[in-house]
Amino acid sequence: MSLTIRPLTEVMAAEVTGVDLTGDLPQATVDRIRQAWLDHTVLVFRNQDLSPATQAAFTRRLGDLEHHTVSEYTHPEVPEVFIISNIKKDGKYVGAAKSGRHWHSDSQFLEIPSAGSLLYGLEVPPEGGDTLFASMYAAYDTLSDEMKARIADLRIVCSRVKAWPISYPNRPPLTEEQKARLPDVVHPLVRTHPETGRKSLYIGGNVVWEIVGMPYEEGRALLDELRRHATQDRFTYRHRWRKGDAVMWDNRCTLHSATPYDEERFDRLMHRTTMLGTAPA
Numbered sequence: 001m002s003l004t005i006r007p008l009t010e011v012m013a014a015e016v017t018g019v020d021l022t023g024d025l026p027q028a029t030v031d032r033i034r035q036a037w038l039d040h041t042v043l044v045f046r047n048q049d050l051s052p053a054t055q056a057a058f059t060r061r062l063g064d065l066e067h068h069t070v071s072e073y074t075h076p077e078v079p080e081v082f083i084i085s086n087i088k089k090d091g092k093y094v095g096a097a098k099s100g101r102h103w104h105s106d107s108q109f110l111e112i113p114s115a116g117s118l119l120y121g122l123e124v125p126p127e128g129g130d131t132l133f134a135s136m137y138a139a140y141d142t143l144s145d146e147m148k149a150r151i152a153d154l155r156i157v158c159s160r161v162k163a164w165p166i167s168y169p170n171r172p173p174l175t176e177e178q179k180a181r182l183p184d185v186v187h188p189l190v191r192t193h194p195e196t197g198r199k200s201l202y203i204g205g206n207v208v209w210e211i212v213g214m215p216y217e218e219g220r221a222l223l224d225e226l227r228r229h230a231t232q233d234r235f236t237y238r239h240r241w242r243k244g245d246a247v248m249w250d251n252r253c254t255l256h257s258a259t260p261y262d263e264e265r266f267d268r269l270m271h272r273t274t275m276l277g278t279a280p281a
C-alpha cells in the first residue's frame with residue numbers, strides 16, 4: 001500500500017490513505033506524515049483501528065505527549081488519552097461532555113501550549129457532531145496591510161479560569177486547587193510557526209480574554225472583528241465523522257470547534273492525544 005495525500009479544500013486539510021497507524025511505521029513514513037501535517041495543517045486518516053495504547057504510540061512518534069488538565073476524563077490505563085463523550089456509566093459521563101464547542105486552539109491557556117492533537121472516533125453520531133477547522137494562516141494572509149501593522153506587536157492575556165464558566169456552563173466550577181494550577185498567561189496575537197516560519201492569528205476562543213495595554217472593551221471589539229474574519233466559511237474545513245476516523249491537526253495555525261448533535265438519541269465517543277509544543281513566538 002502506498003501512502004497518498006489528497007487535499008480536501010483550497011486552504012487546508014488533506015486525506016491520507018495507504019497507512020495503518022497501528023503499524024510499526026518506518027521513520028520515512030512518519031516523516032512524510034509530519035511534512036503533510038505541516039503543509040495541510042489537518043490530516044484525515046480513515047478506517048483506523050486504534051487502541052488507546054496504539055494511538056498514544058503513534059502520536060508520540062510526532063512529539064512528546066501532553067497530559068490534559070482535566071484529569072477526571074483521562075483514560076484509566078493510558079493517561080495521555082483524553083476522553084470526550086456523552087455516554088454515561090453508572091450515572092456519570094465516561095468522558096468530557098459538550099467539549100470544545102467553540103472556536104479554540106487546544107491548551108492555548110498554558111504557557112507552553114500544544115503543538116497538535118489527534119482525535120479518534122470510536123462511536124460517532126450518524127448526523128451532527130462534526131468538527132470544524134479554520135486556517136489561521138489563511139486568516140492572517142488575507143488581512144489588510146493596515147490591520148497586519150496594527151496587530152503586529154500585540155499580546156493577549158489567556159485565562160482558562162475566567163473563561164471556564166463561559167466555555168463550560170454545565171460543568172462544576174474549577175476548584176481552588178485547579179485554579180492555582182492555571183494562572184493567566186500572555187501570548188503574541190500573531191504567532192510565527194516554529195517549523196514552517198509562516199504567520200498566523202492566535203485568537204482562539206473564550207480563553208483569549210484581553211489585549212495587553214488596551215482598554216478591555218476596545219480589545220474585545222478587535223478580537224471579535226478578527227474572529228469574524230478568521231472563521232469565514234472560505235477558511236474552514238468541516239469534518240463529518242465516520243467511525244474509525246483519526247484526525248490530526250496543528251494547533252499552532254488552526255482553530256477548531258466541535259458542533260452539537262442529538263445527545264438523547266446518539267452516542268459519541270472520542271479519544272484525543274495531544275502533542276506538547278513550544279512557547280509561541
Ligand code: SIN
Nearest residue numbers: 084099100130131258
Ligand atoms: C476538541 O475540541 O478537541 C474536540 C473536538 C470534537 O470533539 O469534535
